[in-house]
Amino acid sequence: MNRIRVFTFMILLIAAPSGFAAEEWVEKEGVVREIDLATRTAIISGFRYYFGTSGGYQTPDMELIYYPTASFEMLEVDMKVQFHFTPEKPLRRILRLRQLANDAWLDNKELPDAIPEDPE
DSSP: OOOHHHHHHHHHHHSSOOSSOOOOOOOEEEEEEEETTTEEEEEEEEEEEEEEOOTTTTTTEEEEETTTSOOGGOTOOOOOEEEEEOSSSOOHHHHHHHEOOOTTTOOOOOOOOOOOOOOO
């Protein structure tokens, strides 16, 4: 009987759609240092993050000050942001991003801005 349960569970895991399991994410704050519109990536506090496709599939929720709707193309260098991302490498994918005020204190216990992006 236990073998049948294990087999059924394995079938469900294989056949389940990708959204079946909750996606793991991490919350961080940082400063946008570089933006690459062609690859839809940005370096935020030393690490490169992916912002999904321009066609709307997997694009992150964006909230910028003074704009009711926002997109990746509206990001600017030196902008302070708070964001949620998936920690998988090599593409850390941004899920949500919110601009912080220019005078905001960042709650960053992570690596300092001076650390270069990882080579992966």
